[in-house]
Amino acid sequence: MTQATIDHQGRALDIERVRDDFPVLHQEVHGAPLVFFDNAASSQRPSQVIETVRRYYERDHANVHRGIHTLSQRATEAYEGAREKVRAFINARAEKEIVFVRGATEAINLVANSWGRRNLSPGDEVIISHMEHHSNIVPWQMVCQATGAKLRVIPITDAGELDMQAYRRLFGKRTRFVAVTAVSNALGTVTPAKELVRIAHDHRVPILIDGCQAVPHMPVDVQDLGADFLVFSGHKMFGPTGIGVLYGREDHLEAMPPWQGGGEMIDRVTFEETTWADLPNKFEAGTPNIAGAIGLGAAVDYVNDIGLDAIQAWESGLLEHATRHLEALPEVRILGTAEHKAAVISFLVGDAHPTDVATLLDMKGIAVRTGHHCAQPVMQRFGIPATVRASFAFYNTPDEIDRFVAALKKVIPMVC
Ligand code: C6P
Numbered sequence: 001m002t003q004a005t006i007d008h009q010g011r012a013l014d015i016e017r018v019r020d021d022f023p024v025l026h027q028e029v030h031g032a033p034l035v036f037f038d039n040a041a042s043s044q045r046p047s048q049v050i051e052t053v054r055r056y057y058e059r060d061h062a063n064v065h066r067g068i069h070t071l072s073q074r075a076t077e078a079y080e081g082a083r084e085k086v087r088a089f090i091n092a093r094a095e096k097e098i099v100f101v102r103g104a105t106e107a108i109n110l111v112a113n114s115w116g117r118r119n120l121s122p123g124d125e126v127i128i129s130h131m132e133h134h135s136n137i138v139p140w141q142m143v144c145q146a147t148g149a150k151l152r153v154i155p156i157t158d159a160g161e162l163d164m165q166a167y168r169r170l171f172g173k174r175t176r177f178v179a180v181t182a183v184s185n186a187l188g189t190v191t192p193a194k195e196l197v198r199i200a201h202d203h204r205v206p207i208l209i210d211g212c213q214a215v216p217h218m219p220v221d222v223q224d225l226g227a228d229f230l231v232f233s234g235h236k237m238f239g240p241t242g243i244g245v246l247y248g249r250e251d252h253l254e255a256m257p258p259w260q261g262g263g264e265m266i267d268r269v270t271f272e273e274t275t276w277a278d279l280p281n282k283f284e285a286g287t288p289n290i291a292g293a294i295g296l297g298a299a300v301d302y303v304n305d306i307g308l309d310a311i312q313a314w315e316s317g318l319l320e321h322a323t324r325h326l327e328a329l330p331e332v333r334i335l336g337t338a339e340h341k342a343a344v345i346s347f348l349v350g351d352a353h354p355t356d357v358a359t360l361l362d363m364k365g366i367a368v369r370t371g372h373h374c375a376q377p378v379m380q381r382f383g384i385p386a387t388v389r390a391s392f393a394f395y396n397t398p399d400e401i402d403r404f405v406a407a408l409k410k411v412i413p414m415v416c
Contacts, residue, residue: 021046032365040391052298082297091221096279103244105135107231112139114256122148129154131184160187160336183213186375187336188344239299243292260285311394315343343392352415364407
């Protein structure tokens, strides 16, 4: 892997051009050039996304689906155009299968509340895994409390992989739903999502895949994956905050009741009765995040332009480079050593508190996350309260990793 380009199936990632697209990367923090390795929490936006949102506000903003005037029509066209871009991006069959929400968290809450409250009864079971983000635990826990259903948890191995034998054994007569992540945000593990779906469907159980850490980094085709639901957030895929996507298979979404009531999600309202709008509006109550959706559409265009194959190849090069250098440091212990990993490295430095390590790295311009990463059960599994986490995007470089490792070598004697 060279600093300038990478070739993958004939496509090249021109790293200098890519970095020029991200204004935020070109700054100093505490007198050092910024190295942004907190992409799993939220990634950065290219000028193309920023400009699209700015142009929308400068020229086209009005409410959508409500006005016959020109600006409302322009806004509606751009908003629905973004839905089509997202549909094509994940290869959903129809635009009505794409529901715009605030983010992955809201998407999971929507499914848990709408599908869960309608379909779960006392004694029913919902399977999740030990490596889920709180967003894919707590909504299920809440709906289980409300309905009398129970959570069953797929254990994980010391390497941070799902125990697939245990997963198979968890299915029983009362299993009603499965919700599992495609990539662990805390460990970087890429789970065998297609296999998880196949096994769930063998038992005639619907499955939701949390694609938050997958969709921005690797090709995801919902028809090939076969999942009933897929969720992801715009802000992790170089789009705005406050926008995310729930993909749901049409037959499921048709059968599900609305979650929130209000404008736009209705067909006819009287004081006696209300009937619902068609999909996807049934699930989009109130004025949506119009600029967010349009910005997400621009992010989809941007990612398509670079190519997810090239992005994945570049990021796996970064992961391999960083892992090799961190493994060479005796004080560093990496958590999450799965065979298939996304570009996320969680680690500890001796007995040092992760916050101390991250604070000292920040003083050298390097942004990493510390804490439990909203995945406390993962921390409990490994008997630790927190880790330092470096997570990469396609605009990061091997040179930045070298600077990170050099900085860490200076930090180690200060904390160990
Ligand atoms: N993980 C992280 O630093 P929202 O907040 O709704 O955009 O995404 C929630 C979410 C759901 N699933 C996974 C796998 C995630 O990683 C996240 C967000 C961030 O790891 C913020 S806690």
